[in-house]
Amino acid sequence: xxxxxxxxxxxxxxxxxxxxxxxxxxxxxxxxxxxxxxxxxxxxxxxxxxxxxxxxxxxxxxxxxxxxxxxxxxxxxxxxxxxxxxxxxxxxxxxxxxxxxxxxxxxxxxxxxxxxxxxxxxxxxxxxxxxxxxxxxxxxxxxxxxxxxxxxxxxxxxxxxxxxxxxxxxxxxxxxxxxxxxxxxxxxxxxxxxxxxxxxxxxxxxxxxxxxxxxxxxxxxxxxxxxxxxxxxxxxxxxxxxxxxxxxxxxxxxxxxxxxxxxxxxxxxxxxxxxxxxxxxxxxxxxxxxxxxxxxxxxxxxxxxxxxxxxxxxxxxxxxxxxxxxxxxxxxxxxxxxxxxxxxxxxxxxxxxxxxxxxxxxxxxxxxxxxxxxxxxxxxxxxxxxxxxxxxxxxxxxxxxxxxxxxxxxxxxxxxxxxxxxxxxxxxxxxxxxxxxxxxxxxxxxxxxxxxxxxxxxxxxxxxxxxxxxxxxxxxxxxxxxxxxxxxxxxxxxxxxxxxxxxxxxxxxxxxxxxxxxxx
Numbered sequence: 001x002x003x004x005x006x007x008x009x010x011x012x013x014x015x016x017x018x019x020x021x022x023x024x025x026x027x028x029x030x031x032x033x034x035x036x037x038x039x040x041x042x043x044x045x046x047x048x049x050x051x052x053x054x055x056x057x058x059x060x061x062x063x064x065x066x067x068x069x070x071x072x073x074x075x076x077x078x079x080x081x082x083x084x085x086x087x088x089x090x091x092x093x094x095x096x097x098x099x100x101x102x103x104x105x106x107x108x109x110x111x112x113x114x115x116x117x118x119x120x121x122x123x124x125x126x127x128x129x130x131x132x133x134x135x136x137x138x139x140x141x142x143x144x145x146x147x148x149x150x151x152x153x154x155x156x157x158x159x160x161x162x163x164x165x166x167x168x169x170x171x172x173x174x175x176x177x178x179x180x181x182x183x184x185x186x187x188x189x190x191x192x193x194x195x196x197x198x199x200x201x202x203x204x205x206x207x208x209x210x211x212x213x214x215x216x217x218x219x220x221x222x223x224x225x226x227x228x229x230x231x232x233x234x235x236x237x238x239x240x241x242x243x244x245x246x247x248x249x250x251x252x253x254x255x256x257x258x259x260x261x262x263x264x265x266x267x268x269x270x271x272x273x274x275x276x277x278x279x280x281x282x283x284x285x286x287x288x289x290x291x292x293x294x295x296x297x298x299x300x301x302x303x304x305x306x307x308x309x310x311x312x313x314x315x316x317x318x319x320x321x322x323x324x325x326x327x328x329x330x331x332x333x334x335x336x337x338x339x340x341x342x343x344x345x346x347x348x349x350x351x352x353x354x355x356x357x358x359x360x361x362x363x364x365x366x367x368x369x370x371x372x373x374x375x376x377x378x379x380x381x382x383x384x385x386x387x388x389x390x391x392x393x394x395x396x397x398x399x400x401x402x403x404x405x406x407x408x409x410x411x412x413x414x415x416x417x418x419x420x421x422x423x424x425x426x427x428x429x430x431x432x433x434x435x436x437x438x439x440x441x442x443x444x445x446x447x448x449x450x451x452x453x454x455x456x457x458x459x460x461x462x463x464x465x466x467x468x469x470x471x472x473x474x475x476x477x478x479x480x481x482x483x484x485x486x487x488x489x490x491x492x493x494x495x496x497x498x499x500x501x502x503x504x505x506x507x508x509x510x511x512x513x514x515x516x517x518x519x520x
Contacts, residue, residue: 017327
């Protein structure tokens with residue numbers, strides 16, 4: 001008798017925890033397959049420290065193969081799911097199509113950057129959901145400061161040293177806090193002409209920073225940011241992004257080359273293709289994380305609308321804390337549905353453990369188990385929490401923190417990620433977009449997109465997008481077709497347009513969906 005087949009789509013917090021728990025519960029009683037675009041689990045909360053040069057990129061990644069025994073890893077992106085045929089169709093990194101059959105499917109596809117219908121944002125802003133975006137931001141910020149140091153045009157130098165972050169939630173607040181410290185360290189040893197200082201702006205339509213946290217902690221974070229020099233503007237956002245800067249909702253035009261979009265996330269659009277009941281872009285499941293009417297289909301993490309049993313009529317928010325705990329419960333319920341020995345069915349219940357926000361240096365805001373903390377104590381608790389929560393690399397992360405405390409921070413451009421390769425509107429923020437054919441084995445990229453790494457266009461737009469951009473390029477091809485958002489190795493330019501290169505940025509991937517009001 002053949003063993004049951006379990007396929008897990010996505011290796012974020014929910015998918016990774018599901019796979020790890022199932023590998024222990026199954027004990028060779030089932031074949032477990034994990035489909036993911038990368039071979040690592042990304043610990044997202046520490047990504048701002050990668051962008052600020054505190055942690056090396058590999059510190060926040062955990063090898064899937066090394067930490068998931070008895071789980072088969074398949075590299076690829078799910079392009080289509082056939083619930084009736086019980087198959088997952090995917091595309092591997094070399095552009096080859098594949099199919100996985102299953103007896104149980106766990107959808108843990110996660111989320112992507114949340115978009116709003118604001119003119120110019122999709123073209124000029126960059127998100128902060130994956131390693132490529134963090135590496136791009138680190139290079140871009142370093143480059144702008146270095147160009148300003150060598151420049152001679154005061155207006156242009158000021159624009160280069162102005163960094164706008166939209167979204168004062170956890171990610172945006174940490175990006176602004178760490179970013180200000182990063183640029184201050186750069187200019188400390190090499191002052192800019194005319195006394196110019198880097199200017200960081202944090203914008204949000206909310207009335208206060210970190211609206212999800214206790215008011216006292218929100219005020220603490222606001223005070224730390226302002227003392228550090230971050231210009232905090234609540235009740236203000238971007239009305240339009242242009243080549244030269246951003247127009248704010250209060251009417252002010254800010255000249256800048258950097259627009260970081262941290263307004264939140266939306267569920268991965270993959271779940272919409274199933275044609276099953278949804279709740280604001282998330283797949284509806286019962287308290288057991290099972291899709292009603294589909295006993296073989298489970299969903300967890302940001303892609304799932306999980307009922308909050310403690311708050312009837314509401315759903316658990318899209319946070320890493322919930323996704324991590326979803327994964328454990330989902331694994332038990334999948335195992336129980338297959339009758340595996342030692343597994344029992346259980347509903348998802350949770351207790352709020354509180355949140356932590358790293359404000360850089362020894363500063364932080366935290367409320368573990370409802371106890372409000374700030375200052376160095378909160379900083380120690382925050383870092384201790386991250387070390388405890390990470391499934392690997394704890395010693396390496398702690399070593400990087402120690403080195404950052406005693407040695408000057410390195411500020412160099414690696415030139416590995418181009419502006420056009422990390423568009424804001426993408427279904428795969430964990431992967432950098434590649435020129436057509438570059439993902440195929442043996443293919444040698446050619447054309448304008450293969451210049452020396454690190455070379456940027458002479459004129460940049462906010463967010464680092466090049467000034468020249470071909471019209472069009474906004475239609476989405478079907479699954480498996482060149483240009484489909486889940487087939488990154490085969491991004492062909494529209495007919496009559498040149499391939500993307502250092503002087504031309506391809507249009508962002510467009511879809512017919514619009515973010516539902518209230519998504520977070």
